[in-house]
Amino acid sequence: MPLPGGLWWLxxxxxxxxxxxRDYGDGELSGDGDEDEDEETFELRTPSPAGGGRxxxxxxxxxxxxxxxVSDRLQSWEETRSLIPEKGPSEDDPDVVVKGWLYREPxxxxxxxxxxxxxxxxxxxxxxxxxxxxxxKGARRLGSLVLTSLCSVTGxxxxxxxxxxxxxxxxxxxxxxxxxxxxxAEAERWGVALREVIASKAPLETPTQLLLRDxxxxxxxxxxxxLIYRRNPILRHTSGALYAPLLPLPYxxxxxxxxxxxxxxxxxxxxxxxxxxxxxxRPGPLMQGVLQTCRDLPALRDELFLQLAKQTSGPAGxxxxxxxxxxxxxxxxxxxxxxxxxxxxxxxxxxxxxxxLERTEQALPDSELAEYARFIRxxxxxxxxxxxxxxLAEISALSRRQELLCTVHCPGAGACPVAIDxxxxxxxxxxxxxGRLGLTRSRNAFALYEQRGAQERxxxxxxxxxxVLTRFENLxxxxxxLEDPPDSSWRLCLRLHGPLHPEGLSPDxxxxxxxxxxxxxxxxxxxxxxxxxxxxxxAALRLRSLHRDFSPRAPLPRLDRLLPTPAPPRxxxxxxxxxxxxxxxxxxxxxxxxxLAKRRAERARRGGxxxxxxxxxxxxxxxxxxxxxxxxxxxxxxxxGRAEAMAAYLALAAQCxxxxxxxxxxxxxxxxxxxxxxxxxxxxxxxxxMSLSRPGETQPVHSVSYGRxxxxxxxxxxxxxxxxxxSQLLLQSPQxxxxxxxxxxxxxxxxxxxxxxxPPPCQDLPDTSPxxxxxxxxxxxxxxxxxxxxxx
Numbered sequence: 001m002p003l004p005g006g007l008w009w010l011x012x013x014x015x016x017x018x019x020x021x022r023d024y025g026d027g028e029l030s031g032d033g034d035e036d037e038d039e040e041t042f043e044l045r046t047p048s049p050a051g052g053g054r055x056x057x058x059x060x061x062x063x064x065x066x067x068x069x070v071s072d073r074l075q076s077w078e079e080t081r082s083l084i085p086e087k088g089p090s091e092d093d094p095d096v097v098v099k100g101w102l103y104r105e106p107x108x109x110x111x112x113x114x115x116x117x118x119x120x121x122x123x124x125x126x127x128x129x130x131x132x133x134x135x136x137k138g139a140r141r142l143g144s145l146v147l148t149s150l151c152s153v154t155g156x157x158x159x160x161x162x163x164x165x166x167x168x169x170x171x172x173x174x175x176x177x178x179x180x181x182x183x184x185a186e187a188e189r190w191g192v193a194l195r196e197v198i199a200s201k202a203p204l205e206t207p208t209q210l211l212l213r214d215x216x217x218x219x220x221x222x223x224x225x226x227l228i229y230r231r232n233p234i235l236r237h238t239s240g241a242l243y244a245p246l247l248p249l250p251y252x253x254x255x256x257x258x259x260x261x262x263x264x265x266x267x268x269x270x271x272x273x274x275x276x277x278x279x280x281x282r283p284g285p286l287m288q289g290v291l292q293t294c295r296d297l298p299a300l301r302d303e304l305f306l307q308l309a310k311q312t313s314g315p316a317g318x319x320x321x322x323x324x325x326x327x328x329x330x331x332x333x334x335x336x337x338x339x340x341x342x343x344x345x346x347x348x349x350x351x352x353x354x355x356x357l358e359r360t361e362q363a364l365p366d367s368e369l370a371e372y373a374r375f376i377r378x379x380x381x382x383x384x385x386x387x388x389x390x391x392l393a394e395i396s397a398l399s400r401r402q403e404l405l406c407t408v409h410c411p412g413a414g415a416c417p418v419a420i421d422x423x424x425x426x427x428x429x430x431x432x433x434x435g436r437l438g439l440t441r442s443r444n445a446f447a448l449y450e451q452r453g454a455q456e457r458x459x460x461x462x463x464x465x466x467x468v469l470t471r472f473e474n475l476x477x478x479x480x481x482l483e484d485p486p487d488s489s490w491r492l493c494l495r496l497h498g499p500l501h502p503e504g505l506s507p508d509x510x511x512x513x514x515x516x517x518x519x520x521x522x523x524x525x526x527x528x529x530x531x532x533x534x535x536x537x538x539a540a541l542r543l544r545s546l547h548r549d550f551s552p553r554a555p556l557p558r559l560d561r562l563l564p565t566p567a568p569p570r571x572x573x574x575x576x577x578x579x580x581x582x583x584x585x586x587x588x589x590x591x592x593x594x595x596l597a598k599r600r601a602e603r604a605r606r607g608g609x610x611x612x613x614x615x616x617x618x619x620x621x622x623x624x625x626x627x628x629x630x631x632x633x634x635x636x637x638x639x640x641g642r643a644e645a646m647a648a649y650l651a652l653a654a655q656c657x658x659x660x661x662x663x664x665x666x667x668x669x670x671x672x673x674x675x676x677x678x679x680x681x682x683x684x685x686x687x688x689x690m691s692l693s694r695p696g697e698t699q700p701v702h703s704v705s706y707g708r709x710x711x712x713x714x715x716x717x718x719x720x721x722x723x724x725x726x727s728q729l730l731l732q733s734p735q736x737x738x739x740x741x742x743x744x745x746x747x748x749x750x751x752x753x754x755x756x757x758x759p760p761p762c763q764d765l766p767d768t769s770p771x772x773x774x775x776x777x778x779x780x781x782x783x784x785x786x787x788x789x790x791x792x
Contacts (some may be wrong), residue, residue, distance in 0.1 A: 150249070153169070154250050274290070341422035342383070408494055693701040
């Protein structure tokens with residue numbers, strides 16, 4: 001007998017029937033054309049009572065006649081009904097949206113491209129897409145596709161190598177229909193109409209969603225919840241395969257990136273991966289692969305949360321006693337822990353998951369599963385989303401519900417281990433280290449950086465340290481396969497972030513050696529470029545702080561550890577030399593001799609000896625003269641204390657406006673309508689001013705002192721707005737948060753030397769002008785008076 005709408009669900013939940021869920025469809029029915037009929041079936045059975053009783057109740061689902069509008073909530077069985085009459089197309093049907101002659105690709109045409117497309121009359125209504133042999137009233141129906149909210153449309157796209165036609169593909173659960181037209185405008189018209197019809201359909205709900213709603217409504221009655229779990233195997237752990245996703249996923253939507261199947265197929269593959277976890281010898285890489293799939297395909301995150309809740313549920317909801325002692329069953333809880341620290345579930349799924357965790361804690365209060373449930377509930381309240389999936393080290397720590405140890409390198413203090421979790425930010429680590437080193441009351445600002453060799457980048461305060469460690473792990477794996485891997489690896493370090501304040505540093509604290517070591521590291525990288533006499537003075541102070549007074553027996557470090565590495569000499573491009581005539585070439589070969597070559601080399605050597613000593617030190621790596629000058633300065637510092645030498649070193653570094661300056665590649669956006677395309681510029685942030693220059697040029701395009709900057713704020717995810725007087729400057733860069741943090745640090749600097757009117761030249765930027773353009777370095781002030789004492 002016919003089963004009225006909704007009665008099957010009442011029978012299932014109220015009278016004890018069991019729903020064997022296989023799949024839900026879009027009701028695709030075919031006519032007598034080249035497509036096969038594929039209908040959906042549901043089976044309702046009652047549990048057999050002990051000692052006999054009522055037998056199975058057979059229910060036949062019939063196809064109801066189309067009458068009236070579609071209900072607001074479509075049940076799964078309603079999607080299997082036929083909305084297409086057997087007779088031909090009606091010419092005056094008010095539900096017709098668009099109709100016309102199109103070409104259709106034969107079924108299996110993708111695998112058989114030699115089959116030509118067939119011409120058919122297509123009619124699109126509010127409920128279906130129909131194909132007919134002709135446009136007449138008695139035309140034969142070739143096929144139909146009932147449209148639901150899960151159908152998808154792709155295209156139009158042209159395939160010149162196959163048919164040369166513009167095609168629009170409509171995907172259903174079991175098959176797809178490809179509409180082809182020689183005109184692009186017609187294909188676009190059909191694509192827009194199909195998308196509008198699909199968007200107007202009521203959202204389809206799966207049986208699993210209806211069960212979740214019943215569990216949520218019965219959460220106050222544990223017996224009712226346990227009854228729902230016992231009578232619906234789809235909610236409990238199973239060792240069999242899953243034939244369809246638990247949530248409604250669109251049909252035929254191709255996943256982004258190579259190697260991924262459509263979403264519905266990927267959901268089934270995820271469940272197979274979960275079952276493979278039980279016997280995996282190394283579950284870490286498999287878990288990371290599952291997490292990476294959910295990161296690449298966000299639509300599968302709630303699906304995986306539900307699959308994990310299913311596999312961690314017992315006959316009555318909470319896991320049974322055998323699951324608490326099975327190591328394989330813990331793999332699901334470990335993956336659920338990693339998921340909760342990486343992604344945020346949606347509203348209905350989140351509510352069901354929290355209820356499942358609470359029921360597990362109540363049923364097994366002293367078990368290890370209850371510990372996992374408490375850990376997951378806390379993680380769900382703190383997770384805000386991740387850029388990268390957890391690293392293998394983090395997955396191993398989360399599987400044991402432990403914190404992860406990371407190493408941060410601090411200048412002058414060595415490597416400091418810091419315990420972090422999946423929610424620890426770079427700002428949290430920086431504050432913890434600042435407190436450990438006793439730098440809480442310092443005027444200087446500090447931040448966490450990622451560094452490898454001369455490359456370094458400040459981390460924004462809200463950056464998750466776990467994501468940074470994952471990126472380090474990925475880079476190390478990529479570089480391991482290179483023929484010439486880099487010598488050093490990426491690491492975290494704490495360093496000065498903003499202007500340097502060398503005044504009032506305690507000689508007994510950690511701040512003075514911290515800043516001293518960082519300043520020396522920047523000096524060795526040539527940031528900023530200093531005059532030769534200043535470099536020699538700092539090298540002498542470095543020797544004094546390391547080895548006390550001069551002694552001939554003291555071990556002397558190499559000169560490249562005291563002075564910056566010389567830049568390679570610039571070679572002029574070779575000029576084309578005209579080929580001499582044959583007679584001239586013979587004459588040149590006749591008079592050429594080794595003695596002439598020696599005389600020319602000696603003349604070139606004498607010409608190079610006439611350059612200033614500073615140029616030799618900078619371009620040729622120093623030499624005997626530079627080493628003698630450094631040792632002479634060290635001898636004249638006899639009696640100076642170690643802390644005094646480090647303070648003098650910092651004072652010399654602070655005199656250079658370019659010390660600690662940073663450079664960023666940005667795009668300058670025009671604030672006027674029709675102002676043109678964005679232009680690539682280089683933003684330099686110095687101690688006193690900021691400037692914009694073109695890539696490869698030393699002269700700035702704009703130079704603004706911080707005293708003229710009124711505000712610095714974010715205008716978008718990658719856009720920074722600087723208000724200078726009455727004008728506004730818009731800059732675009734992926735590092736806008738770091739730029740804003742550094743600009744605000746300079747704006748908060750209460751230095752009285754900051755000019756308020758005329759902007760300074762580009763001397764505040766490192767490596768943008770020769771040392772002769774830094775007049776402030778030639779006349780030292782304050783503690784840098786030792787420079788004159790060190791000069792020869």
